[in-house]
Amino acid sequence: MNRQSDLTALGWNAFYADQVSPEEARHCVPVRVMAVHRGEIAVAGAGLERTVPSHLASSRGEEDRPAVGDWLLIDHETHEPQRILDRASLFKRRSAGAHRRVQLIAANVDTVFIVTSCDEDFNVARLERFLVLAGEVGVRPVVVLTKIDLTESVSDYRIAAESLQDGLEVVTVDARNPDHVARLAALCAKGETVALLGSSGVGKSTLVNTLRGSDDIVTQAVRVHDGKGMHTTTVRQMHRLAHGGWLLDTPGMREFQIADAATGLAEVFDDIVSLARQCQFRNCRHGTEPGCAINSAVKAGRLTPRRLERWRKLAAEDADNSLTRKDRPGGYR
Numbered sequence: 001m002n003r004q005s006d007l008t009a010l011g012w013n014a015f016y017a018d019q020v021s022p023e024e025a026r027h028c029v030p031v032r033v034m035a036v037h038r039g040e041i042a043v044a045g046a047g048l049e050r051t052v053p054s055h056l057a058s059s060r061g062e063e064d065r066p067a068v069g070d071w072l073l074i075d076h077e078t079h080e081p082q083r084i085l086d087r088a089s090l091f092k093r094r095s096a097g098a099h100r101r102v103q104l105i106a107a108n109v110d111t112v113f114i115v116t117s118c119d120e121d122f123n124v125a126r127l128e129r130f131l132v133l134a135g136e137v138g139v140r141p142v143v144v145l146t147k148i149d150l151t152e153s154v155s156d157y158r159i160a161a162e163s164l165q166d167g168l169e170v171v172t173v174d175a176r177n178p179d180h181v182a183r184l185a186a187l188c189a190k191g192e193t194v195a196l197l198g199s200s201g202v203g204k205s206t207l208v209n210t211l212r213g214s215d216d217i218v219t220q221a222v223r224v225h226d227g228k229g230m231h232t233t234t235v236r237q238m239h240r241l242a243h244g245g246w247l248l249d250t251p252g253m254r255e256f257q258i259a260d261a262a263t264g265l266a267e268v269f270d271d272i273v274s275l276a277r278q279c280q281f282r283n284c285r286h287g288t289e290p291g292c293a294i295n296s297a298v299k300a301g302r303l304t305p306r307r308l309e310r311w312r313k314l315a316a317e318d319a320d321n322s323l324t325r326k327d328r329p330g331g332y333r
């Protein structure tokens, strides 16, 4: 078996290879985390598939725990995990509750399918929130509109989605239809990792099943009276696609708070952020200040008050969450 091509199929590339010292190369082998269970992780490497303990030989902080998609070095004899290689990208969030521990959702994702359905789930503010997150994490976003078989106004949904960001890729599908879903396979090439993001019941698991050509992931019939699914997906796992891509359908990918997302906000709201730089006062709050470029743009009809309001909300949430974090001793990043 060709070991290098094995690793390449798993997503291995120069970004990870360059991190391995000659010393490590003698004692360790790289493996990718396929699934995380309690105390144990399933890993795959060159000619290797097994479970190993999830604790590391040495741990250096809150984010130094294996997440689905991570690349680890494990001892080639004892299979003891040694260290996590630097991540190309990381989805994480703070848990609710007093300790607000960081939950690691998925690592080393290339593309995110932002999934929403052509019905009451479709919500511009939520899409923008996911786009900000994708920009911040540094992954390519693709908006996937599902349940096109249940609406007569697919093009309205498509136009609304496409207007959110220049060049944004939008794909419309009946998630149960293999011919439709084939359009997505091209966006998840060999060795690439795609994560699915979206509310419960929009069809994430259905997409995975159709892409894989099987229905072995549990999907839930939508409750008729309120159209909401019942939070069906509960394991964190990578799914291999026939043509070689990887799909991550994880329970943590439904709702995200925005935190430390200045870059992501600036990408999705580039018009507003560049206007703000032209305000007369540097600390302008875009209220009643004189010389406010944002207010001028609203008055001139170049910026809608609704879009401004959505930006204000996300920016305020970002400021709130980023402040709490800075106050934390030993906070991350």
Ligand SMILES: Nc1nc2c(ncn2[C@@H]2O[C@H](COP(=O)(O)OP(=O)(O)OP(=O)(O)O)[C@@H](O)[C@H]2O)c(=O)[nH]1
Pocket: 146, 147, 148, 149, 150, 173, 174, 175, 176, 198, 199, 200, 201, 202, 203, 204, 205, 206, 207, 218, 219, 220, 221, 222, 229, 230, 231, 232, 233, 254
């Ligand atoms: N008509 C139609 N039904 C769909 C489509 N996509 C998904 N469904 C149905 O919607 C329901 C929910 O789909 P799931 O794939 O379980 O949703 P999910 O996003 O994985 O939900 P969670 O795991 O709870 O986050 C299932 O009954 C699917 O059959 C679609 O494009 N058209």
Ligand SMILES: [Mg+2]
Pocket: 204, 205, 206, 218, 219, 232, 233, 249
């Ligand atoms: Mg699901």
Ligand SMILES: [Zn+2]
Pocket: 276, 279, 280, 284, 285, 286, 287, 289, 291, 292, 293, 294, 295
């Ligand atoms: Zn201003």
